[in-house]
Amino acid sequence: MAERQGPLTGIRVLELGSFIAGPFAGQLLGDYGADVIKVESPDRGDPMRHWGVTTPGGDSLWWPAIGRNKRSVAADLSASDGLDLVQRLARHSDVIVENFRPGRLSKWGLDYATLSVENPGLVMVHVSGFGQTGPRSSEPGFGSVGEAVGGIRHTTGDPDRPPARCGISLGDSLAGLFAVIGALAALSERSSSGRGQEVDVAIYEAVAALMESTLADYEVGGVERTRSGGTLPGVAPANAYPAADGSDVLLAGNADGVFTRLTDLMGQPQLATDERFATHAARGAHAAELDALVAHWTVTLESDALLDALSDAGVPAGRVYTAADVLNDPQYLARDMVHRAVSRAGVEVPMAGVVPRFGRTPGAVADVGADLGEHTSEVRAELDEGRVGGQTASSGSGAVAVAERPGPAAGQQRDLAAGFVGRCESLAPLLAEQAAEAEQLRRLPEATLEAARSTGLFDAVVPASLGGQGLGLDALAHGTRAMAHGCPASAWTLSFFMLHGWMLSKLPAAGRDEVFANGVPLVPAPLAPTGNITEVHGGYQLTGKWEWATGVSHADWVLVHAVQTEPEFSTRFLVLPIDEVEVADVWFTSGMAATGSNTVRVNDRFVPAQRTVDARVLMYGEGGTSGDGGVDSDAALAQATGDGLANLAVPPVLALVASAPALGAAEAAVDLYRQRLTDRVLAYSLGDKAAEQPAAQVRLATAMSDLASAKARWESAVGSLSAAAESTDGVIEQLRVDSRLAAAATVRSARSVFSTVCEGAGASVFFTSSPLQRLRRDVDVLGGHVIFDWDRTAELAGRFALGMPLRSADLV
Known part of the structure; x- marks a missing residue:
């Protein structure tokens, strides 16, 4: 297939449907540049391949159009191999369009509830006769039935004859249009929320949505709109009128000004002031008389002459076209609305072009009607090689590589990250409004926590396999910086909750299941190894004291770091429920009061091995956790958890994220x-x-100037470390040093910015109620964190630059 183009380039659509409604939606999305992968039964494929008028070889002339811009994958959903292929595709798709009977997908594990666990950005569009709910939802539904139940059949045809259809599959096509509208709206919303959703299109409702005011006319006005032939009741003249050559010409002269021009053209200007026709309502009431007068005039002219005259007079009109008229009309041809392509059977097939036309990113017909299963091997290979859409991430085409692991499709990552940062920006005014209360409480107000929960902050970097969004450092760091415009202390606390949730994902599987049983928990995690553990049967005995437990007032669990000296020296992180931890209320500080970073103590508590993890996993990024709490490879970790920070170590991530509140506060x-x-x-x-x-x-x-320099350095460091998350090399020593130095320099520059502005802002900025003063207090206290100690950090960078040996502790 030729390279895709259009506004949906980079969006992957999985089409699970047949006949018209679902496939027409897939056709339109493909027209707009989406990579549409159509799944078909291996035996005969979509029945549309053989419907309608066919070539002598039995190939449908409709199929090249409704099958265009799609790749065909043959898969038997009743067989394990076929089902596995489709499930893998579903994990890496932005949109699924399906038109099975409601409930069928759940039998294959392809329902939204199942797929959205691993692909939270998925938009699933259902097209069915009666929708996914309601007493008739389980009934089969075709477009013709939807037209009947939707009401349009009752109004179509002549009044003395049974209801008629318009000659095409209108109900199915309307449902396909609404499916596309729903998909695009859900994708747009995903760009701000980071979440996908289900879109439920019922064919009868798609028809009913076009029925104008028929319900109100009946219930309120007492008028039942029914069949009226070629006219619209109350609107005249607006009909098809005969020309001298036997053609029919439709003209619309019902508006007052247009009607006056029409009567002048007819040579009967008196009709415009005739009381029967002088107003819109009067013309509607005397439509039959008026139509007869107009027809008496039109039939005297050849259709071409009639159309020219109407056009010159400013009366909207057009010939009632046949297919032959369409194929030869200069307007159609000028806009490429008659697109010609050669089908797989070697037949040149004319079809409708792409609608609408886009100025900068035009859609196109890149291919028509693939053979059944033509792309099965190609798509399998792309999945196996970690790419979808026939492009690699380095191709420069705009397509994004997809890693074969649970989590959001890679094409969604940009939307997810942008949505997350946008939600953080929207929180900043609330954090500013509640900053004084948070400072007085020495913790976050409940309204702040509720706002953070409602906008999906706490699961931002939690792996998708655990119900999170699986975002990376770039989103976390920039989101934290955005929130700090409102309150640095609140931003610090919220970012730590997010980061610590990711740290919990490194626990063994049984521990993860326990800790995440009720959703993403809130967890403080003092990193200093100031506890001691002794290994016992099934786990560890723990005693210790840890300072700086940010957010402990809101904690569900606490993550602490402890030292084991026997049989050999090592350190581990251990997770305890909050009720097994003593909290000492010692956090009385001049700034960062809202973090509530109190001290926690544990005295001789047993912690099962499943709730512990080797510190090397978190502090040095040395791999994931096995079932017994040991260390696995990076590849195993990525496969097990599928997160955007899989290859990163905590210290450099922490340094850059923790410096973000200082940078955001300096900007504010x-x-x-x-x-x-x-x-x-x-x-x-x-x-x-x-x-x-x-x-x-x-x-x-x-x-x-100072702020711009700090911002540039910080963004460069965040970008470099983010790139390491995608690298199999992980975080090399150079990156650890650079990240630490950039974070310390950022905080140092932020403090300098505050000195510059506060010294020139007047005495009133030193009132404790001043927003500028509160920002400065937070940054001054924040800067006291050991990871921002400039002397130690600069010494570390200098030793590294000189090639001198570094201790592991220097890199923490």
Whole structure:
């Protein structure tokens, strides 16, 4: 198939359907550039391959159109091999379009509830006769039945004859259109929420949605709209009228101004003021008389002459086209609305072009009607090699490689990350509003936690296999920075909860099942190894004291780090339920009060092995956990958990994420200072504006320059470490040093920015209620974290630059 183009390039659609409604939706999505993979039964495929008018060889002339821009995969869903293939495709698809009878997919494990666990960004579009719910949902439904139940058959045809159909499969096509609309709307919403959803299209409802005001006309107006032939009741003249050459010409002269122009053209201007026709309502009431008058005139002219005259007069009109008219019409041809392509049978087939036309990213007909199973081997190979869409991630085509692991399809990652950062930005005003309360409480207000939960923050970097979004460092770091514009302490706490949730995913499977049994837990995780453990049967005895347990007031579990000296020295992380931990209320600080980073103690508690993990997994990124808590390979880890941070170690991630609140606060400080200069009048002056003072202008420029440098360095470090998550090399020593140095430099620059702006902002910024003062207090205290110690960090970087040996502890 030729390279895809259009606004949906990079979107993968799995089509599980046959006949018209679902496949028509797939056709349109393919027209817009999506990679549509159509699954068909290996024996005869979609019945549309043989429907309608056929070639002498039995090939449908409809199939090249409804099968266009799709790759065909033959798979028997009743066989394990075929079902496995489709399930793998479903895990790596953005959209699934299906039109099976409701409930059928669940028998194959292809229902949304099952698939969305591993693919939370999935949009599943159901097309059925009566929808997925309601008393008739289990009934089979075809377009013709939907047209009847939807009401359009009752209004189609002549009043003295039975209901008629319009000559095409209108109900099916309408359902396909609404399926596409629903899919695109859900994809748009996914870009802000990061979540997919189900889209439920019922054919009868798609028809009913077009029935204008028929319900209100009947119930309120007492008028039942029924069959009216070629006219629309109450609208005249708007009908097909005969021409002298036997053609029919439809004209629409019902609007007042258009009707006046029509009567002038007819040579009967008096009709425009005739009381029978002078108003829209009057014309509708006398439609039969008016139609007769118009027809009496039109039949005197050849259709071409009639159309020219109507066009010159500004009366909308058009010949009632046959297929022959369409094929030869200059307007159709000028816009490529008659597209010609050669089918697999070697027949040139005309078909409708792509609708609508896009200015920058035009859709196209790249291929028509693939042979049954033509792309099965190709698609299998792409899955096995970790690519979908026939492109590799390095091809530069815009397609994104897909790793064969549970989790969101890679094409969704950009949407998921952007949606996450957007939700963080939307939280910033709330965090600012609640900052004073959080500082007074010395913990996060419940409203903050509820807002974070409702926007899906806590599962952002938790692997998709555990119900999370599986996002990476880039999203986490930038989201934290965005929240810090409102309150650095709150952003710090929320980011730690997110990061610690990811750390829990490194537990053995039994431990993960236990800890995540009720969803993503809130967990503080003081990293210093200030506890001691002794190995006993089935686990470890733990005693210790840990400071800086951020967010412990809200904790479900606590993750602590402890030392084992026998039989050999090692350290482990252990998870305990909060009720087995003593919390000492010692967090009385000048800044970062909202983090509630109190001290926790444990005295001789047993922790089962399933709730422990070798510290090397987290601190040095040395692999995943096996069933007994040992260390596996990186590949095994990625396969087991499927997360966006799989190859990363905690210390460099922590350094960059923890520095994000300082950077976000500095950005907010510069904005506040700029606004303050604009609004402030200097004390003891005669109305002098602060913004007019050269010294103030210099301070603002200095702060902006320092901030820009810090931001550039921090973003570069985040990008480099994010790239390491996609590398089989993991985090090399150079990256650990660079990340630590960039984080410390960012915090150092942020503190410098605050010094610059606060010294020139006037005495009132030192009131504790000042937003600028609160930001500064938080950043000053935040900067005291050992990971931002400039002397130790600079020494580490200098030793590394000189090729001198480093201790493992230096890299933590």
